[in-house]
Structures are given as C-alpha cells and as structure tokens.
Amino acid sequence: MRGRDFVAFSILAVQSLVFVPRGVGAEGAASNPSPASWESSVAAAQPVVGLEARPDSGRARYAVCAECHLANGLGDPGGTMPKLAGQHRSVLIKQMLDIRSGRRSNPLMLPYVRSLPDEQAVADVAAYLAALPPVGGNGRGPGEDLLRGRQLYQRHCASCHGAGGEGDAAAFTPAIRGQHYRYVVRQLIDIAGARRGNAHPGMVAAIESFSARDVASVADFVSRLRDEDDRE
Numbered sequence: 008m009r010g011r012d013f014v015a016f017s018i019l020a021v022q023s024l025v026f027v028p029r030g031v032g033a034e035g036a037a038s039n040p041s042p043a044s045w046e047s048s049v050a051a052a053q054p055v056v057g058l059e060a061r062p063d064s065g066r067a068r069y070a071v072c073a074e075c076h077l078a079n080g081l082g083d084p085g086g087t088m089p090k091l092a093g094q095h096r097s098v099l100i101k102q103m104l105d106i107r108s109g110r111r112s113n114p115l116m117l118p119y120v121r122s123l124p125d126e127q128a129v130a131d132v133a134a135y136l137a138a139l140p141p142v143g144g145n146g147r148g149p150g151e152d153l154l155r156g157r158q159l160y161q162r163h164c165a166s167c168h169g170a171g172g173e174g175d176a177a178a179f180t181p182a183i184r185g186q187h188y189r190y191v192v193r194q195l196i197d198i199a200g201a202r203r204g205n206a207h208p209g210m211v212a213a214i215e216s217f218s219a220r221d222v223a224s225v226a227d228f229v230s231r232l233r234d235e236d237d238r239e
C-alpha cells in the first residue's frame with residue numbers, strides 16, 4: 008500500500024474503532040434513505056446487471072482495487088476492508104454505482120471506482136469478484152452472546168438475508184455469511200445512523216431500536232455463518 012493511502016487507511020481504521028454506539032440510531036442522523044431513493048438506485052443498477060459478464064476483463068481492472076481489497080478479495084479480519092469475494096454480482100454492481108454517484112459515502116475509494124471508464128468495466132469487475140471463492144478465516148466477535156445473536160438474526164434479518172446469510176441476488180441483498188465481524192458492526196451502526204448513505208429502508212426499520220449489545224451479538228452470529236464451500 009502506498010504511503011498516502013496508508014494514512015487514509017489508518018484514519019479510517021481509527022474512526023471505526025473510536026466510535027462507540029450508544030443506542031444505535033440515537034445519533035442525530037441527517038436522513039435515512041427513502042423507499043424512492045432505494046428504487047432509484049436499483050433502477051440505476053438493473054441495466055448494468057444485464058450487461059455481459061466478462062470476468063477476464065474484470066481481473067485486469069481489479070488490479071487498482073487489490074491495493075486495498077487484496078488480490079484474493081477477502082479483505083482483512085480487522086474489518087476495515089470487507090470481504091468481496093463471492094458476493095453477488097448484482098450487489099457488487101449496485102454498491103460500486105452507489106459509491107461512484109455518492110449515494111453511498113466512501114471518500115477513500117471514490118477516485119478508484121471513478122477511474123473505471125464505463126458501466127461495462129463496473130460489470131466486469133463485479134463478475135470477477137463474484138467468482139472468487141469466499142473462503143478463509145474472517146474476523147469474528149467474542150463468541151459470548153451467540154444465542155441472543157441467533158434469535159435477533161432469525162427475527163430481524165433472515166427474512167431478507169436468508170436463513171444462512173446467503174443474501175438474494177435478484178433483490179440486491181448482500182450475502183453476509185462469513186463477513187468480518189467489525190465490518191458488519193460498522194455497517195449496522197452506519198446504516199442505523201444514516202452515515203452510510205444507501206441502505207434498504209426495511210433494514211433501517213429493523214435495526215433502529217437495536218442496542219449496542221444487540222448489534223454486537225447479531226454481528227458475531229453473522230460472522231460465524233459459513234458459505235457452503237468454506238471449509239477452512
């Protein structure tokens with residue numbers, strides 16, 4: 008990683024460590040995404056999902072991304088970088104387009120995703136990443152509150168993300184099984200507090216009354232769900 012990027016990387020890592028949730032969502036949120044903004048970002052992603060999937064072209068495009076996301080797309084167990092390998096192509100496309108357009112806040116990554124020349128390049132990188140195996144040790148939580156995590160997951164998450172955390176490609180719902188614990192915690196806090204920018208309004212409603220303990224336990228549970236190919 009180049010020096011300049013490492014500075015930004017460190018700042019981000021520190022920010023994600025020092026923010027302590029107190030009743031997630033209690034922070035003065037700017038605004039949460041409306042159903043209309045969800046519909047419009049899906050409408051922007053849908054035609055790109057329909058483009059030809061060319062993983063070989065995507066591999067070359069991914070070189071600039073690997074500096075942060077690593078060549079294997081597995082991110083880091085500390086959760087600064089999410090696991091991208093094996094994520095649904097549709098989800099990867101929507102997230103890249105949302106970040107590119109500023110709907111999802113990610114100033115660190117913005118210049119890189121904007122350097123992709125066109126929508127075909129976005130579709131190609133997504134096809135490459137979706138085909139990478141999502142295997143290997145991911146960051147997990149402390150493992151002390153998993154019963155609560157399971158109950159919360161079944162009640163508030165499984166209807167959208169699936170019983171095994173496999174997500175739903177057609178509904179642009181991410182696979183979250185085996186995702187790094189700290190990344191999941193950060194997304195839940197950012198989504199509840201309207202800091203991520205994009206989100207599904209139904210998910211915001213599902214988590215807005217979550218306590219810090221709820222967030223930690225459900226994220227820990229999610230981090231321990233496994234992809235069927237992930238035997239470690």
Ligand code: HEC
Pocket residue numbers: 012019068069071072073074075076087088089090091099102103112113115116119120123132181193
């Ligand atoms: C300078 C570091 C950096 C570079 C380079 C970078 N990213 Fe990222 N990317 C991040 C960070 C950090 C996040 C997570 C942000 C957060 O916590 O919300 C992220 C998130 C993502 C996500 C969303 C993942 C999810 O699960 O929602 C996708 C997709 C992604 N990056 C793809 C790419 C692609 C493709 C490239 C190359 C064109 C790229 N990134 C280059 C730092 C980077």
Ligand code: HEC
Pocket residue numbers: 089101102159160163164165166167168178179180181183190191194195205206207208209210213214225226229
């Ligand atoms: C109403 C459906 C719905 C519910 C309920 C829901 N989610 Fe989500 N979730 C989504 C969708 C759709 C996205 C992608 C949002 C986007 O594109 O901006 C998402 C995004 C996420 C992300 C970010 C993934 C990434 O790769 O960045 C995490 C983590 C997550 N959800 C975890 C959960 C957990 C844990 C619960 C239960 C406490 C939950 N969700 C409840 C639909 C839902």
